[in-house]
Amino acid sequence: MVVYSFHIFDRHTECVYSKSWLPPSAGSETAAPSTSSDDAKLLFGTVFSLRNMVRKLGGDDDAFISYRTAQYKLHFYETPANLRFVILTDTATLSMRNVLHQIYINLWVEYVVKNPLAPVEHKNGDGVKNELFELGLDQFIRGLISKQDNGFGMAARVRTRSPETSLTFG
Template sequence: MVKIYNLYIFNNAGTLLHYAEWNRTKQSGITREHEAKLMYGMLFSIKSTNKYALHFYETPTGTKFVLNTDSTAGKMTEFLKNLNSQIFVEYAVKNPMVDLSQPIKNDLFSAKLDAFIKGSSLYVS
């Protein structure tokens, strides 16, 4: 079981498409937009610490998924691939009402993402 803290989804231009959090107990003290810009900028320099692990998956189209978990998590690549194919593609890419050049504001997408994370055998609250 892994504690999942938060998830960022960026498009290929670096726009934050979606952000969600689950077990995050400490806030950064900066705006979500500023935090997302910092996360995007640090993707290639930050890996993990003894407090958390950062997991990264990039699709062939350039969509980037960044998942922060506790440090006990193993590889999360398959988990992120499944999140992409089962949630992002099905409820964002295939939805004509979702503009993938803008942040996703879709309740169904958010609900399906939350259910996917919380329904995973990896998730612990």
């Protein structure tokens, strides 16, 4: 499993948190800088449009969960407070809806909502700057990736000499 990026959008459609990871390579385990605000706006616009289309075609009971392109798979989770959690992974990854729910319950609620010093609204582009949340999220995502890479998940990934080529077996 490869996780490319993670985003949280508030009820005002602002990206309040964004983190990107580079695809794993032989020597790099560090996080890439945050994506630009234009990328976050495009991502939210795509999610918003697809979610509305699914509701119009399938009724209010149908929920937009994910979509896949040739390069990535987008997973979506919306909370009762209209926070939207989005994670981009490789195309072979199964549903991450439960993972996004766990991030919301165990990390967001615990470290951001219950923090008396954290602002309730994130206006003027001020995102979430909570060290415990960021550390917990990074450990949680790296734990998911290592479970997959160690053979405990659905597939294991073996790197070859060329960084573009990988063999997946499971």
